[in-house]
Amino acid sequence: MRRWQDEPVIQQLFVNRGLATESDAMAFVQRSQLAAGDVMLLPDMPAAVERIVAAIERRDRIVIYGDYDVDGVTATALLVLHLQQYGADVHPYIPRRDLEGYGLNNPALEEIAADGTALVISVDCGVRSVAEADRARELGMDLIITDHHSVGGTLPAAIAVINPKRPDHAYPERNLSGVGLAYKLAQALQQRLPLAASATQCESLLDFVALGSVADLAPLSGENRALVWRGLQRISQHPRAGIAALLVAARRRGSAVDAGTIAFQLGPRLNAAGRLDTALDAYQLLITTDAAEAQRLAQALETLNRDRQQQTTEITQRALQQALAGGPEQLILFAVDESFNSGIVGLAAARVQDQAYRPVLVAQREPDQIRGSARSIAEFHITEALDACADLLVRYGGHAVAAGFTLLPHNWDAFVQRMRAIAQSKLGGLTLRPQLRVDAEVSVADLTGRLARQMEFFEPTGYGNPAPVFAARNVNVASVRRMGTDGQHLKLQLRHAGSASVEAVAFGEGAAAESMPKQIDVAFNLELNEWQGRRSVQLRLRDWQPAT
Incomplete structure (x- = not known):
């Protein structure tokens, strides 16, 4: 090179x-590694586009049936706004997590049909809704399904089932998010029915794609990476009223928004609406053009997010205690309780999985059902495991490392027993521990401002495209101290003999200050820290050990 x-x-x-x-x-x-394919190569896309064109021309009532997480909410907003550019009679429907659960449900479809709806377009859900698709047809409604979750054994009977994980298509990107797939549908419609030059074009909707893709942990590789990069640029340069208000509520400093901003600031606040109340507040925040309404909604989500944080901590503590009670030899962990909030169990499962490095299922027990979420590890495909328990489940769906499920209470014990057997067959004999892949071993002298600036080459980073990890051996700890309001974080000055020192931070590791060795081997990400207009090289520590 x-x-x-x-x-x-x-x-x-x-x-x-x-x-x-x-x-x-x-x-x-240049984020052009994988050019987008012909959008019409996605399965059933031509049929979907023709039905939508007919609905626009006939002024059929269209409902976009979404989901309550960020991926589903952004996908709903994207298609509603895009179809409005054509003058379509289009309306959103986002189910309540606490009352309806995930995906299409018959009472909702009956309510939608009673309003005179002719066409339902699902986003981020529906690929396993075989019975619900049949009910939509009985009610006289056409159904287009767009969904990126794992495909079951039988596809629903619909006008179109657009899913990149179907095996019967040639589109090159198989890992689109729900909102990414909604964007592809909008692109296909615009190809078939071009908008006037004065209308808002597809490109303006990429901020939604960035929000939903990062928040839903879509792999940031291939076309996804290019779409998210362009969406992040739109958020940084021309944020919608609602996103700008949410950045203020989150006390975001600086103008550049990256994938981390979405993952740790915007995403959790948008998700808080669907976890604890109605996701329609998050939807309304995304589509509003009124700054005052945006500020009010952003503050409401900020309040919900604080409540969500507290509940997550409490449920995680109880779930961890229950899950680990069976001993350290367990290959898969379970926690279920009446007091758990079904909107929080997925977050609790993720935190338990992070601590234990085991597949984890956390659920809320209700009188007539148990609703839960699963988070898994690379060695165990959780949705395939749920496939093997389909006869015990009312509904389920997800991906390789995350899924949701519902079952009747009397099936819980049999479900746990079968999942333990599956885990034994897949994980028995393996050494299960998280791994941190190091890209390059360096000296402190290698850590120049130029190299730190070059880290932008790899953005956006996150799931599927981790930030480069470096390692340095026999590094001298010149100083160490706690930082943060409660001293919960760690700041160090590190150097090799003969080199200038470099600043390093370790978030949440303040307690290690008293036991930090004088010389360490360290793994870290390299970044530029900006403070009071000054930029300097900084290491974000990922792991360390006494020098060997």
Whole structure:
């Protein structure tokens, strides 16, 4: 790679990602590594587009049936706003998590039909809703399903079932999010029925794609990475009223919004609406053009998010205690309780999984049902495991490492027993521990401002495209202290002999200040820290041990 011929570290980072030539590396840096395919290659896309065109021309009543998480809410907002550009009679429907649960449900479809709806378009749900699709047809409604979740054995009978995980299509990107798939439908419609030059075009909706894709942990690789990058640029440069208000409520400093901003600030606040109340507040925040309404809704979500944080901490503590009560030899963990909030159990499961590195299922027991969420590890495909328990479940769906499920209370014990047997067959004999992949071993002298700036080449980073991880051995700890309001974080000055020191931070690790060795081996991400207009190299510590 002539462009970086004197920079072996950056070359190593490219090679680690399968980018062996300069042209491959430049395509990656320019976020054009995987060009979008012909959107009509997605399964059933032509049929879906023709039905929507007919609905627009006939002024059929259209309902976008969404989901209560960020992916579903953004997908709903995206299609409603896009169809409004055509003058369509379009309305949103987002079920309540606490009253209706996930996905299409017959009472909701009956209510929608009673309003005179002719066409229902599902987003981020529906691929396993076989009975509900039959009910929609009985009610005289056409149904288009767009969903990115794992496909079951039987597809619903609908006008179209657009799912990139179906095996019978040639579209190159199989890991689109729910909102990414909604964007593809909007693109296909715009190809078939071009909008006037004065109308709002598809490109303006990419901020929704960035929000939903990052929050839903869609892999940030291939086309997803390009779409999210363009969406992040829109949020940074031209944020909608609601997103701008939410950034203020989250006390976000600086103008550049990255994937981390969505994952840790915007996403949790938008999700709080659907977890504890109605997701329609999050939807309304995203579509409003009124700054005062946006501020009011953003503050409401901020309040809900604080409540969500407290409940998550409390439920996680109880779930962890219950899950680990069976001993350290367990291969899969369970926690169920009447007091658990079904809107929070997924967050609790993720935190328990993070601590225990085991598949974790956390659920709320109600009088007539048990509703839960599962979070898994790379070695255990949780939705395939649920497939093997389908006869015990009322409904379920998800991905390789995350899923939701509902079952009747009398089936719980049999469900747990079968899942334990599946875990034994898949995980028995394996050494289960999280792994941190190091891209390159470096010296402190290698950690220049130029290398830190080059970390932007790899953005957006996150699930499926982790930020580069470096390691340095025998590093001297020149100073160490606690930082943060309660001293919960750690700040260090690190150096190798003969080099200048570099600042390092470890969030949530303040307690380690008193026991920090004088010399350590350390793994870290490299970043530029901006404070009071000054930018400096900073290490974000991922792990460390006494020097070996």
